[in-house]
Amino acid sequence: MSGMNSDISPSRLTPALGRVLATVSVGFVVTQLDVTIVNIALPKIGADLHADVAGLQWVVDAYTLAFAVLMLSAGALGDRLGARRMYALGIVLFALASLACGLALDASMLVAARAVQGIGAAAMLPNSLALLNQSSGHDPKLRARAVGLWTAAGAVSIAAGPVLGGLLIAAFGWRSIFLVNLPICAAGLLATWYWVPRPEQAPRDAHFDTAATSARPAHAAQSQPRGLDLGGQCLAIVALTAFVAAVIEWRPLGLSHPLVAGGFVLAAIAASAFVVVESRVATPMLPLELFGKRTFSAAVLFGICVNLTYYGMVFVLSLYLQRVRGYTALQAGLAFLPLTGGFLLSNVASGWVVGRFGARVPMLAGAVTAGLGYGLLHLVDANSSLLALLLPFLLIPSGMGLAVPAMTTAVLASVEAKRAGTASAVLNTARQAGGAVGVAAFGALASGAAASQIVAGLHGATAVSAALLVLAGVLACLVHPEPHRAGQARNKAAEARP
Numbered sequence: 014m015s016g017m018n019s020d021i022s023p024s025r026l027t028p029a030l031g032r033v034l035a036t037v038s039v040g041f042v043v044t045q046l047d048v049t050i051v052n053i054a055l056p057k058i059g060a061d062l063h064a065d066v067a068g069l070q071w072v073v074d075a076y077t078l079a080f081a082v083l084m085l086s087a088g089a090l091g092d093r094l095g096a097r098r099m100y101a102l103g104i105v106l107f108a109l110a111s112l113a114c115g116l117a118l119d120a121s122m123l124v125a126a127r128a129v130q131g132i133g134a135a136a137m138l139p140n141s142l143a144l145l146n147q148s149s150g151h152d153p154k155l156r157a158r159a160v161g162l163w164t165a166a167g168a169v170s171i172a173a174g175p176v177l178g179g180l181l182i183a184a185f186g187w188r189s190i191f192l193v194n195l196p197i198c199a200a201g202l203l204a205t206w207y208w209v210p211r212p213e214q215a216p217r218d219a220h221f222d223t224a225a226t227s228a229r230p231a232h233a234a235q236s237q238p239r240g241l242d243l244g245g246q247c248l249a250i251v252a253l254t255a256f257v258a259a260v261i262e263w264r265p266l267g268l269s270h271p272l273v274a275g276g277f278v279l280a281a282i283a284a285s286a287f288v289v290v291e292s293r294v295a296t297p298m299l300p301l302e303l304f305g306k307r308t309f310s311a312a313v314l315f316g317i318c319v320n321l322t323y324y325g326m327v328f329v330l331s332l333y334l335q336r337v338r339g340y341t342a343l344q345a346g347l348a349f350l351p352l353t354g355g356f357l358l359s360n361v362a363s364g365w366v367v368g369r370f371g372a373r374v375p376m377l378a379g380a381v382t383a384g385l386g387y388g389l390l391h392l393v394d395a396n397s398s399l400l401a402l403l404l405p406f407l408l409i410p411s412g413m414g415l416a417v418p419a420m421t422t423a424v425l426a427s428v429e430a431k432r433a434g435t436a437s438a439v440l441n442t443a444r445q446a447g448g449a450v451g452v453a454a455f456g457a458l459a460s461g462a463a464a465s466q467i468v469a470g471l472h473g474a475t476a477v478s479a480a481l482l483v484l485a486g487v488l489a490c491l492v493h494p495e496p497h498r499a500g501q502a503r504n505k506a507a508e509a510r511p
Contacts, residue, residue: 079131161364179346379416
């Protein structure tokens with residue numbers, strides 16, 4: 014490990030790592046873009062395909078559900094087939110599903126195509142982060158900087174989604190928000206082919222951390238990949254889908270309706286069975302022992318809080334801007350513009366802050382900042398000026414942009430290098446699941462055609478969001494103050510193990 018610090022400066026990315034970073038960021042951009050870009054098109058989609066609010070929630074959540082529940086298995090397949098290969102397959106599947114979304118004839122077809130998009134996204138995201146972690150030679154400070162830039166690309170795409178969506182809808186209609194993915198995916202596939210080295214090539218590439226690779230014991234390279242946990246995968250799909258479906262339908266049908274009550278019961282049974290299976294199966298899709306690490310557990314729960322609040326809030330705000338304030342899709346998209354700058358600046362700054370202070374400080378500061386933004390947004394009503402939205406729209410992404418790269422770095426640093434792919438998949442699975450629940454819950458709060466119902470839902474959503482960010486701040490305090498050093502020591506120990 015001593016050779017690592019002499020070969021690669023933690024303050025500077027090598028050209029080879031920069032190319033890999035650019036390539037995997039393409040996948041992160043399209044997966045995150047399709048989480049938010051669709052929100053701005055929901056009123057147009059509802060009018061064109063005759064979908065109510067519950068149907069629009071499924072348009073959003075079909076993607077995030079498939080994304081969430083399949084990510085862990087995609088990580089395991091990446092271990093078996095190679096992260097590079099799985100990443101490329103994910104890009105191809107995502108492109109084909111995007112084309113199907115753009116050609117959808119009714120709401121059911123759109124929901125089905127969105128689910129396939131989620132499968133492609135699940136294949137891309139954990140394997141993109143695994144490729145990035147491998148290419149940084151598992152150097153903690155270099156990884157923190159690369160992860161900060163990688164996360165910045167995805168975070169900016171999340172923030173830019175409504176703006177880009179508004180522009181595309183105004184110029185070409187709502188179908189264009191899906192078709193725009195095709196050239197992006199084509200560029201990502203070509204970059205993967207030319208810029209991401211195959212596993213057998215990476216150790217011979219002078220730009221990569223050959224010292225760290227050669228220092229690894231021989232058996233580490235020959236370890237068997239994880240098997241697929243089909244039982245756990247099926248139970249995860251049932252549990253999360255049943256829960257989200259019950260949350261979406263409880264408002265229109267009522268809590269006592271058999272489908273709603275039965276959905277919650279089925280979700281509880283499937284979740285319990287999932288925990289039992291994962292504790293007994295030889296190769297679990299969700300290694301429960303990871304949650305015995307305090308930093309890992311706190312960072313994952315932190316990610317759930319962040320995604321639940323943000324994804325759910327963007328859904329509600331899209332309804333508020335267009336159905337309460339009467340904005341067009343373009344005007345609503347431009348109203349989200351302040352989110353972009355906040356994400357960009359704070360994400361880039363986060364890598365430096367993590368390298369200097371560890372993950373706890375930016376996570377705590379980010380939770381407080383975003384929580385304040387949600388609190389100010391709680392004061393907005395139907396007659397508030399657009400300026401009343403400006404400060405919350407700056408505080409929320411600034412806080413999240415500071416915290417999310419730190420959270421990701423904390424998770425990676427809390428486990429051995431060989432489990433980085435699994436850890437990143439667990440984190441992103443939890444985050445996407447949180448986002449799906451947020452859309453379902455906040456959408457249920459804001460359901461109804463009346464402006465007063467949407468405003469009441471906005472107030473309920475902001476109150477819940479502020480409370481969850483307070484909880485996130487508490488969780489941040491449980492993270493190891495200097496995770497990069499802890500991770501480095503752990504990885505040294507893993508490499509020295511006979």
